[in-house]
Amino acid sequence: EAQVTQNPRYLITVTGKKLTVTCSQNMNHEYMSWYRQDPGLGLRQIYYSMNVEVTDKGDVPEGYKVSRKEKRNFPLILESPSPNQTSLYFCASSFGRGDQFFGPGTRLTVL
Amino acid sequence: AQTVTQSQPEMSVQEAETVTLSCTYDTSESDYYLFWYKQPPSRQMILVIRQEAYKQQNATENRFSVNFQKAAKSFSLKISDSQLGDAAMYFCAYRVLIRSNNLFFGTGTRLTVIP
Secondary structure (H helix, E strand, O other), rough: OOOOEEEOOEEOOOOOOEEHHHHHHOOOEEEEEEEEEEEEOEEEEEEEEEEEOEEEEEOOOOOOOOOOOOEEEEOOOEEEOOOHHHHEEEEEEEEOOOOOOOOOOOEEEEE | EEEEEEEOOOOEEEOOOOEEEEEEEEEEOEEEEEEEEEOOOOOOEEEEEEEOOOOOOOEEEEEEEEEEOOOOOOOEEEEOOOOOOOOOEEEEEEHHHHHHHHOEEOOOEEEEEEE
16 A cells, blocks of 8 residues: 555654654655645645755755655654654655645654 | 735535635746645645646536636636535645745635535
8 A cells, every 4th residue: 555654654753852743655766855844834845855965945844854864764853852843744755746645743742 | 025915714615516715826937836725634734736827728526626816916826616624724825836846835725515
């Protein structure tokens, strides 16, 4: 089954404790991206990757890091999480500039 | 700057009736795509319908259709014969054909379907 998977689906952590949210797709998509969803703001792009070892900032990259060492994986790293990073996070992937397929979302709470 | 505006935070419709969700956008680009995404309580983002800006014909997908007015920068979604399963948050989104492939989203409209 073609899909984008994210882990964990739910995470509660404390300020400053490094964490990684994984994203994996099995569709051989070149393009992957991360969004965050906040009430009243819709979804906003954090980072994106056009292919392996090619990443760039989206609209709200502060406090986040990403890497793209393999085509199928695109982890989101929060080196020192803060409460304002409490949000719902989505990973998405696509062939080139085609329609984006979204993962199921990760609910992150930073205390 | 690209912006997407959904002026209706909440809408309701009687089952089997028709409802229209509004969306306007602002852009200086001539070539772009517009989308409607559905987000049910499961939080999954589901693509409902897509419209290419260069196409004059309005897109349709079964009970879902759009009214695309390029000059007015308006992109509304019409849901016909509403079903209980249509209840969800609906997001309008815009995408330019540049490197970032970024989707710009509106703030969403919560649709309630009344049995």
